[in-house]
Amino acid sequence: MKVLKFGGTSVGTVDSIKTVIDILENNIANGEKIAVVFSAMGGVTNRLIEIGKMAAAGNTEYIEFLKVVEERHFAVVRGMINVKNQSSTFAAVRGLFNELGDILRGVSWIRELSERTLDLIMSFGERLSTLVISEILKSRGVDAEFCDARTIIHTNATYGMGDVDFEVTNRQILEYFAKTTSLQCVTGFIASTTDSVTTTLGRGGSDYTASIIGAAIDATVIEIWTDVDGMMTADPRKVANAFTIPSISYAEAMELSHFGAKVIYPPSLQPAFAKNIPLKVLNTFNTDFIGTFVQKGAEKKDYAITGISSIDEIALVNIQGSGMIGVAGISGRLFTALSVNDISVILISQASSEHSICFSIDPKNAQRAREVLEKEFSHEIALGYIDGISIEKNLSIIAIVGEGMKKSTGVSGKLFSVLGKNGINVVATAQGSSELNISVVISKGDLSKALNSIHGVFFQSETRSLNLFIVGVGLIGATLLEQIKNQTQYLRDEKLLNLNIAGLSNTKKMLLDPDGISTEQWRDRISDEGVKTSLPAFVQRMIELNLPNSVFVDCTSDKDIVQYYNMLLEASISVVTPNKVANSGLYAEYTALKRTALKRGVKFLYETNVGAGLPIINTIQGLMSSGDKFLKIEAILSGTLSYIFNSFGPGIRFADVVKEAKAKGFTEPDPREDLSGADVARKILILAREVGVPLEATDVHVAQLLPDNCLAAPTVENFFEELIVSDDYFAKLQADAEAQGEKLRYIATLENGKAVVELRTVDASHPFYTLSGSDNIVSFTTERYKDRPLVIKGPGAGAEVTASGVFADIMSISSYLG
Numbered sequence: 040m041k042v043l044k045f046g047g048t049s050v051g052t053v054d055s056i057k058t059v060i061d062i063l064e065n066n067i068a069n070g071e072k073i074a075v076v077f078s079a080m081g082g083v084t085n086r087l088i089e090i091g092k093m094a095a096a097g098n099t100e101y102i103e104f105l106k107v108v109e110e111r112h113f114a115v116v117r118g119m120i121n122v123k124n125q126s127s128t129f130a131a132v133r134g135l136f137n138e139l140g141d142i143l144r145g146v147s148w149i150r151e152l153s154e155r156t157l158d159l160i161m162s163f164g165e166r167l168s169t170l171v172i173s174e175i176l177k178s179r180g181v182d183a184e185f186c187d188a189r190t191i192i193h194t195n196a197t198y199g200m201g202d203v204d205f206e207v208t209n210r211q212i213l214e215y216f217a218k219t220t221s222l223q224c225v226t227g228f229i230a231s232t233t234d235s236v237t238t239t240l241g242r243g244g245s246d247y248t249a250s251i252i253g254a255a256i257d258a259t260v261i262e263i264w265t266d267v268d269g270m271m272t273a274d275p276r277k278v279a280n281a282f283t284i285p286s287i288s289y290a291e292a293m294e295l296s297h298f299g300a301k302v303i304y305p306p307s308l309q310p311a312f313a314k315n316i317p318l319k320v321l322n323t324f325n326t327d328f329i330g331t332f333v334q335k336g337a338e339k340k341d342y343a344i345t346g347i348s349s350i351d352e353i354a355l356v357n358i359q360g361s362g363m364i365g366v367a368g369i370s371g372r373l374f375t376a377l378s379v380n381d382i383s384v385i386l387i388s389q390a391s392s393e394h395s396i397c398f399s400i401d402p403k404n405a406q407r408a409r410e411v412l413e414k415e416f417s418h419e420i421a422l423g424y425i426d427g428i429s430i431e432k433n434l435s436i437i438a439i440v441g442e443g444m445k446k447s448t449g450v451s452g453k454l455f456s457v458l459g460k461n462g463i464n465v466v467a468t469a470q471g472s473s474e475l476n477i478s479v480v481i482s483k484g485d486l487s488k489a490l491n492s493i494h495g496v497f498f499q500s501e502t503r504s505l506n507l508f509i510v511g512v513g514l515i516g517a518t519l520l521e522q523i524k525n526q527t528q529y530l531r532d533e534k535l536l537n538l539n540i541a542g543l544s545n546t547k548k549m550l551l552d553p554d555g556i557s558t559e560q561w562r563d564r565i566s567d568e569g570v571k572t573s574l575p576a577f578v579q580r581m582i583e584l585n586l587p588n589s590v591f592v593d594c595t596s597d598k599d600i601v602q603y604y605n606m607l608l609e610a611s612i613s614v615v616t617p618n619k620v621a622n623s624g625l626y627a628e629y630t631a632l633k634r635t636a637l638k639r640g641v642k643f644l645y646e647t648n649v650g651a652g653l654p655i656i657n658t659i660q661g662l663m664s665s666g667d668k669f670l671k672i673e674a675i676l677s678g679t680l681s682y683i684f685n686s687f688g689p690g691i692r693f694a695d696v697v698k699e700a701k702a703k704g705f706t707e708p709d710p711r712e713d714l715s716g717a718d719v720a721r722k723i724l725i726l727a728r729e730v731g732v733p734l735e736a737t738d739v740h741v742a743q744l745l746p747d748n749c750l751a752a753p754t755v756e757n758f759f760e761e762l763i764v765s766d767d768y769f770a771k772l773q774a775d776a777e778a779q780g781e782k783l784r785y786i787a788t789l790e791n792g793k794a795v796v797e798l799r800t801v802d803a804s805h806p807f808y809t810l811s812g813s814d815n816i817v818s819f820t821t822e823r824y825k826d827r828p829l830v831i832k833g834p835g836a837g838a839e840v841t842a843s844g845v846f847a848d849i850m851s852i853s854s855y856l857g
């Protein structure tokens with residue numbers, strides 16, 4: 040025989056009851072022998088408690104409230120039973136309400152509501168729902184029978200949570216079921232003492248009823264019908280990617296529910312577990328869904344863990360002192376004192392130094408725990424053996440649970456590593472030798488981020504998300520968004536990676552949306568929904584959102600934005616940028632950023648600072664890490680100047696070539712930076728720093744390229760005018776070089792700790808002679824590349840190559856986050 044149990048929401052409305060009837064009739068049609076347990080209609084139990092309290096307080100409004108409850112039951116009768124069969128059910132329901140009304144009147148007279156009376160009042164919830172549904176079944180020709188569990192389940196007289204007398208109960212259930220062939224509709228939650236006083240079974244009560252009956256009659260399976268798709272890998276309100284666990288062991292279910300998974304309350308299923316009766320958790324509102332199968336042993340799973348659960352709010356108590364080392368009995372006294380005072384301990388951790396014991400409790404008990412322990416250890420504290428009791432609040436616990444972690448390595452490594460990579464500090468941790476649960480205590484503010492990132496790494500086949508916050512949507516920023524748009528599908532399918540644009544800002548408006556800004560509509564959304572740009576507000580909001588795997592992408596050339604990098608890195612947010620300002624500022628600031636990134640376990644990536652997408656910085660970093668030493672760098676580092684010198688010639692105006700370079704997206708937002716040599720100077724400065732030469736910007740010697748009048752131009756427009764004026768100057772430079780069979784090249788060199796940037800002419804024998812377009816070229820002479828230098832060459836400016844370099848940096852973060 041199968042035992043089915045339907046919870047409050049399943050029997051909460053006419054529509055849901057229709058589905059319940061369908062489920063039952065399908066079972067009957069399939070020839071299944073079944074018994075059914077019902078909860079009270081959703082919300083009724085709480086209402087009855089409220090009504091009881093109102094009556095006890097002498098508030099006669101309870102009568103109106105009761106009428107509403109009555110009407111809910113009548114509505115079901117009207118909706119589900121044909122008119123000619125309704126009257127007897129109406130009469131029976133009215134009879135129960137009359138009885139309840141009498142009891143409540145008594146309560147309001149004597150102004151007292153004992154636990155015992157409350158149990159009696161609550162019992163009407165299940166008695167009513169079960170009565171009505173059994174009548175519905177009968178009216179449809181099913182041989183159904185109402186079974187008042189008070190006649191078969193007996194408890195002691197602990198009201199509110201009766202202790203079941205299994206000997207008597209099991210015998211009575213067996214006798215009862217032996218005598219009947221009708222479908223038994225059993226009231227959940229309620230029982231009685233041997234002298235027929237009504238009691239209730241406490242938390243998870245109706246599940247308990249199903250479990251008691253199932254165990255007594257040796258049911259083949261117990262089906263718990265509820266309003267969710269079974270037990271999930273995590274609380275779906277906190278982790279959007281959570282999914283149903285198809286199969287779980289009793290022990291795992293226990294662990295998960297202990298930490299707040301509210302779907303079932305496994306302690307109430309103990310009788311079924313003890314007899315190895317499997318359990319299914321099914322959804323009345325999604326009957327086709329397979330739900331969760333709960334059974335004794337664990338099945339082989341696809342993942343290393345089965346689920347994640349959490350407690351939102353705990354307090355961590357720490358007691359420490361040198362006097363605890365090697366002294367037996369301290370923990371005995373500690374936990375006895377807590378237990379005597381009814382303070383339940385959620386997690387305990389003690390390191391083998393025995394110098395401290397820490398444990399977590401419900402924060403509402405924190406003050407009391409302090410008092411209890413200060414009293415218990417007053418002597419030791421006075422003598423200085425124990426330093427005192429410290430209590431930390433605003434903490435949460437996360438537990439990863441699964442039989443799969445037994446004897447398998449790497450699970451805790453993965454857990455701590457993902458927390459570390461997301462900058463989440465672990466305050467305390469506990470793992471029992473059952474290896475079923477690893478718990479970590481973290482700051483409450485990190486809970487959502489931690490749950491999501493842990494879920495991401497353990498349930499790998501799901502798509503991971505990288506949350507991007509992009510500031511500056513000019514040429515590079517917009518091209519990057521376009522490239523992301525075109526790669527979205529590929530990255531989802533092939534890399535299981537979702538690039539979520541969680542924030543965007545231009546100079547006028549900004550928009551942050553943790554649910555993502557579509558790359559198809561970002562322009563509309565930022566203009567329709569964006570608010571006035573404020574960089575501090577943008578940064579603050581990012582930090583507050585505290586999303587896992589966050590990356591700040593600075594696609595501006597703003598000098599002020601850089602002051603936020605350190606703050607972002609400190610908040611465990613990676614930074615990716617083509618903006619050279621940070622790395623070409625003070626040397627101390629440059630090293631500080633690197634240190635913060637290292638400390639926080641996040642990335643600060645800026646490959647496009649030099650040579651756009653060309654792998655220049657990465658190459659240096661690789662060589663440096665592997666111990667190579669740089670002897671000399673010689674390079675052409677300006678795409679703009681390269682393009683200009685490759686395109687300028689007789690019959691062409693210099694200013695026009697500069698304009699072309701700008702139109703092609705090679706120049707800096709302000710082209711004077713390129714032509715003054717400032718941009719190249721910054722780049723060689725950055726390269727110097729990368730190879731370990733701690734230069735400041737003022738150490739770079741820049742030979743002047745422009746005539747004074749151009750350099751002095753106050754605006755970009757002015758600048759172009761001055762370029763026109765100076766056309767002869769440039770034409771002569773070019774003609775002189777040509778006459779020698781040489782080409783103009785703006786070359787940066789780093790040698791013997793000195794950085795120089797100057798305009799040179801090179802002949803055909805020089806490797807830099809043959810450049811074309813916006814090519815950059817870098818030649819590294821190192822101890823390993825001494826005779827023939829390592830050369831990197833290719834387009835070193837432009838929207839596509841730069842954006843793709845930024846994109847590549849972002850991708851490298853995604854693989855680092857695993």
Ligand SMILES: NC(=O)c1ccc[n+]([C@@H]2O[C@H](COP(=O)([O-])OP(=O)(O)OC[C@H]3O[C@@H](n4cnc5c(N)ncnc54)[C@H](O)[C@@H]3O)[C@@H](O)[C@H]2O)c1
Binds near residue numbers: 511515596648651841
């Ligand atoms: N163009 C290239 O080939 C290239 C190559 C390598 C690196 N870079 C670097 O990339 C960065 C962007 O260059 P670009 O060519 O896209 O320039 P751009 O002028 O087209 O884009 C920069 C955008 O940032 C916006 N902006 C500036 N300050 C802002 C702020 N505080 N908040 C929000 N938005 C702000 C500007 O309005 C502009 O739209 C620069 O730092 C540049 O040095 C460019």
Ligand SMILES: N[C@@H](CCO)C(=O)O
Binds near residue numbers: 680835836
């Ligand atoms: N303006 C820069 C862009 C690349 O950093 C250049 O011309 O090289």
Ligand code: NA
Binds near residue numbers: 654844
């Ligand atoms: Na580069």
